[in-house]
Amino acid sequence: METADIEKQLTIKCLSSYLQQSNKRRLHNINVLRDFIDCETKKKNLKSGEKEADLLFHETSKGEKISIRFPGKESLPRGKDSKTYPQDYRPKIITRDGEELPDLTFEDMWSIMDCINENAKKYMKCISLIFFRMGRMMDYECKNEKMKLTCEGQEELVDLNLWRIHFDEECFKSLDSGIESIILFDKYKISYEAFIYFFELILQNEDGKYYDKKGNLSSGRTNTSDSMLLLASFFAGFTGISSLLHLFVRGKGIGKMTKEQMMKYMGNRIEIYNARDIILQYPNFEGVRHRKTLTKTIEKNMLTMVARDDIEKIGYVNKINDKKTMTYEVFKKAGWEIVDISTMDYDSLVEFLDSKYKNTNTKAE
Known part of the structure; x- marks a missing residue:
């Protein structure tokens, strides 16, 4: 598909009440994963850094494996008065060659976007539309799937009913083939598909973490995804470097465009109806x-x-x-x-x- 055709296919038509539906989906996933991780941690006596489990979420068309490893480091107390998050996990990527990537930071996410910009700048607005959708769980479907859980070499299948990415297949394949391999740490190659599914697990963890901390959905998935959308708008030439830095500094690491700026950047690719x-x-x-x-x-x-x-x-x-x-x-x-x-x-x-x-x-x- 040509870039313009992908953008057209990704055009967002949503209702002004979309946040109600988005929040229901977010809360559903938060509760399902929280209960699952809590149950498995207690049942298997897991502890971050000592005994952990891997849950396979997705295998890409190129054979990369995207999983979560739990419990994460935030499940442990970090100071006298620190609050723990027992359901914390670390998203993991294993390449098609079986190499496990080091834990990625948000700095590494910026490097990924920089790499995409160098190799496939023409797709930046398409990627922005996908970030917008992911932050609001649009084009997701609720499925009950058997997933592989591994702990100390022992494998088992578990059933989890979660809202999952369900993007247009032709668009997704076009983006995955059009964006060359993303290089990380000067040695690892991952596909665009691997990046998106990895980022989805970051969004999910952010949702759970902030909901546990605040008891509401004011932070987490949407803010994190919109930060990446803002970064994409910079690479697309819409947002200047001074505005980019100002928004991230003001937001203490979370940068967001206003609704008006976002609509202007996306042009006619976001249509909101009553x-x-x-x-x-x-x-x-x-x-x-x-x-x-x-x-x-x-x-x-x-x-x-x-x-x-x-x-x-x-x-x-x-x-x-x-x-x-x-x-x-x-x-x-x-x-x-x-x-x-x-x-x-x-x-x-x-x-x-x-x-x-x-x-x-x-x-x-």
Whole structure:
């Protein structure tokens, strides 16, 4: 694929509520990995630097293995009042020749981007779009997979249900073949595919670490990925060196563009839509009643919707409220379908509307 075609294929169409879905996926992975590492650490009596386990996450098309080794060094106390993170791990790369790379730092991540810039600068905006997606877990799918766990030479298969990268295969292959081997420490060669899957494990560890520390998702995956996006924008010629350094210094090692800067850099490659507007503007959805707040009451049970179809009896809500279970049951018995748009991305919402209205002419009375 040509660079322009890859960029076009990677164009991001998302709903303005995408963070709700992103945070659900992030929290799911945080909890699954936390429970797994905690269980295995206790069961096998693991300790960082003494007895550790490797969990294989991905094997690239070139035979490289991307795994995590746990528990990591932050699982141990580092001072009198230091806080430990028991679920810490170290992402690892084993080359196709079976060589294990030393632990990579964020400085090494900058070196990787520098190497890509030297060999394949034309792909920098494509890579930026992928960083944006990874920071928000777009194009991910939840899969239950058997994964190989190794500890002191003993192997076993474990089942883990995680949200995983699921990018367009043709785009990914084009980038992997177009970007020459990335050289690290003047001796190791890794593929672009290995780098992306390795970076995914860094993002996952950052999410778990900051969630454990703060109890929220304000830091972690998105900030770390956006820092790499900022670096990519520098190599692409959009961000100047002074702005780059200023943003990283101000953010104490985490650099982020503003939303406006990001949209300007990406041009028309990021399109953000309001779900309600998509519903109301969908062909064959004429005349459906809508106000700023739309409510309907059945048997004294009131429900607020963002859009409402009285003919097909479909109510679109921003989010299912667990406290409204009885209300949903009343509406269901009355023949209504309640759609939670917070669980949908752009494509799934359009697909749902197609299934309901593509070959109909819906008009409210």
